[in-house]
Amino acid sequence: MIADEIREQIDAIGIERGRPLLISDADEVLFAFMAGLESYLQGEGLSFDFSSFAITGNVKDADGMALDREAVRSHLGVFFERHTEALDPVEHAAETLAELSKEAQIIVLSNIPLAQRGARARALARHGMDYPLIANEGAKGPAVRLLHDRAAAPAVFIDDIPHNHASVRDHAEDVHRLHFVADTRLARLIPQAEHCHARADTWLEARPIIERHLFGG
Template sequence: MDAALEFDTSHIRLQDRPLIVCDVDDVVLHFFAPFLTFLDGEGHEFLPRSFRLTGNIVSKLNGTALEEKDVHRLIDTFFEAQERWQTPFDRVVDTLGDFSRDADIVFLTAMPPQFWAQRRRLLDRLGLAYPLLASLQPKGPIVRSLHAERALPVAFVDDMAHNLHSVSEHVPDCLLINLKPDSIVHRMAPSAPAGISEANEWSQAAPLLRAHIIR
């Protein structure tokens, strides 16, 4: 079954104006840097050997790599406590606030849905009170479901190549921006497909969005 049919976006009410769909972790909120600090407090560390968490998170006590189930447990524990750990990227609050005058903004976060409430509270506290979708499903069908067949500009901002590729397949006219921090894990990440705009911070992404959204 098409993932767009499995994930309900009908509760998101868009106005008759452009749409910006934006990832959250390491795009709006810092994820990897605070996660490393969290791991240290749990007695673990990340070894930058490849673009994977499983196999590269090891015990500081004996150097043993954690099993996949234990890595997932740590990530879940981090998301449970995200309100104490995650902070916004520079200029993201003001930048999205400026765009919200001309476009609808929807957050689409690749996070287990059971942590939606914690993320909602954190974003609201930071002044980022835009609609939030939390799903581990492919993002392309979700963005297609959101935008539907509207003849209006749409843009998608994410730090991961596979999410950008998914949206490119399902929403061909979408502006894609690969916005990612200069972290040890992102340096090992797969490159985004050719032709996708790249940015390391919101001051670089904003002009790209402005040129596409405001025509």
């Protein structure tokens, strides 16, 4: 089941049937989310302990005590509200997407609050990645399924979160799933997602994998 607000965003895109499709996450794929979050936390007198691939449990106060889930959620809300538009791009993301877009249609599928969709779109445009954006909520499989059905063409899905790969496997099994974690500190904390097809943590590594599955090269 796909939420009405997500379906409406997809309806507005105008997907080209038969053209290869690249569906990309934003945070830790196109934008350096973790670096931005860490800077925000430091400004709040907090720190991030890279002990595991999770946010809850790793945000610490000045005494080294972990913030509880609700406090972390509150800080994430403030961070997205204030800093979504200011995140730095991941190296080589814009150049690689520009080359791929000559033959493929590119859609950014980001789990970001709908209220910050405009800020994310402006950030994408400012950094040369002005592609259709869907502000998703929850697991990404249903949205990927609808996008793939409408494109009716080879598709690649890129995301840093393992459960999103599992969701896409469950809902859109034919979509090639590429696990990508741009921040090297986070990348070291998590192995290749169980339900993806491949892992690449830089766009230089990712490009040939994407081209092979979209274009048969």
